[in-house]
Amino acid sequence: ARHHPGHxxxxxxxxxxxxxSLQVWSLSSPFCYLVLALISSHFLRCLIxxxxxxxxxxxxxxxxxxxxxxxxxxVAAHGKVVLSGLELAVKNMDDIKQTYADLSVxxxxxxxxxxxxxxxxxxxxxxxxxxxxxxxxxxxxxxxxQKFLAxxxxxxxxxxx
Amino acid sequence: xxxxxxKDKEVVKAFWTKLAPKADDVGADALSRMLAVYPQTKxxxxxxxxxxxxxxxxxxxxxxxxxxxxxxxxxxxxxxxxLLDLSELHAFTLxxxxxxxxxxxxxxxxxxxxxFPNEFTPEVHVALDKFLGALSRxxxxxxx
Numbered sequence: 590a591r592h593h594p595g596h597x598x599x600x601x602x603x604x605x606x607x608x609x610s611l612q613v614w615s616l617s618s619p620f621c622y623l624v625l626a627l628i629s630s631h632f633l634r635c636l637i638x639x640x641x642x643x644x645x646x647x648x649x650x651x652x653x654x655x656x657x658x659x660x661x662x663x664v665a666a667h668g669k670v671v672l673s674g675l676e677l678a679v680k681n682m683d684d685i686k687q688t689y690a691d692l693s694v695x696x697x698x699x700x701x702x703x704x705x706x707x708x709x710x711x712x713x714x715x716x717x718x719x720x721x722x723x724x725x726x727x728x729x730x731x732x733x734x735q736k737f738l739a740x741x742x743x744x745x746x747x748x749x750x
Numbered sequence: 751x752x753x754x755x756x757k758d759k760e761v762v763k764a765f766w767t768k769l770a771p772k773a774d775d776v777g778a779d780a781l782s783r784m785l786a787v788y789p790q791t792k793x794x795x796x797x798x799x800x801x802x803x804x805x806x807x808x809x810x811x812x813x814x815x816x817x818x819x820x821x822x823x824x825x826x827x828x829x830x831x832x833l834l835d836l837s838e839l840h841a842f843t844l845x846x847x848x849x850x851x852x853x854x855x856x857x858x859x860x861x862x863x864x865x866f867p868n869e870f871t872p873e874v875h876v877a878l879d880k881f882l883g884a885l886s887r888x889x890x891x892x893x894x
Binding site: 634638 | 782786787803860863864
């Protein structure tokens with residue numbers, strides 16, 4: 590796999606993250622599958638911390654309490670789906686708006702997701718990444734990461750009419 | 751303003767005992783991140799000489815802010831009454847737009863996730879998020 594040039598950071602598990610020259614996260618490192626699994630927990634955290642987000646997941650079975658959500662296989666699988674969507678944004682950083690056009694239509698017209706929820710998920714993701722990275726998640730890294738997520742959220746909102 | 755269930759209060763108070771010894775550092779880091787990630791918040795501190803992460807004014811003010819949070823934990827059973835003076839200060843003297851309370855709360859949670867990765871479980875996260883939300887509403891009480 591390609592490594593982007595730039596600063597190498599290590600998280601608590603010794604997995605390598607690379608920051609490209611635009612200072613946005615690249616998830617393309619082959620060492621990061623463990624990290625990705627841990628970070629897919631951002632989605633279950635969102636369902637627990639903002640329980641109204643569960644409204645979109647009626648088919649997921651038992652979401653009754655934190656324990657049920659944490660052990661629900663459909664929740665875990667969906668966390669990975671969301672992450673692969675984010676990976677698409679990372680790989681197309683120069684035009685996230687266009688890359689996400691179809692996804693935006695999907696969320697608006699088929700899934701009928703209130704776009705305010707995108708920000709809630711972005712906040713949960715930031716917190717889970719912070720927990721995983723530890724002190725390596727500095728002010729500057731957080732600023733770059735949140736800027737990236739803001740573009741992702743805005744691109745997802747774009748096709749709502 | 752009533753905040754949460756008995757369980758929520760228990761969780762917040764228990765977590766606070768772990769947090770208290772590191773409160774000053776948490777406050778400084780949260781404030782540093784707020785200023786860096788949300789540059790519009792710098793407008794409230796234009797009178798500081800140094801707004802960079804971990805600077806002296808940032809450290810001092812982080813301590814002040816966490817002192818307020820500590821106070822709120824002690825008054826968790828009635829935040830509105832307990833934070834009346836602080837609310838008047840923010841409403842009439844500081845005139846901070848209450849939207850910024852949510853921004854600072856988010857950054858406090860980010861720092862807690864970094865400093866307490868194992869203890870900051872989803873259950874603790876939701877209780878603290880609710881608490882900081884209630885604290886923010888109590889602070890905004892006197893605005894109008």
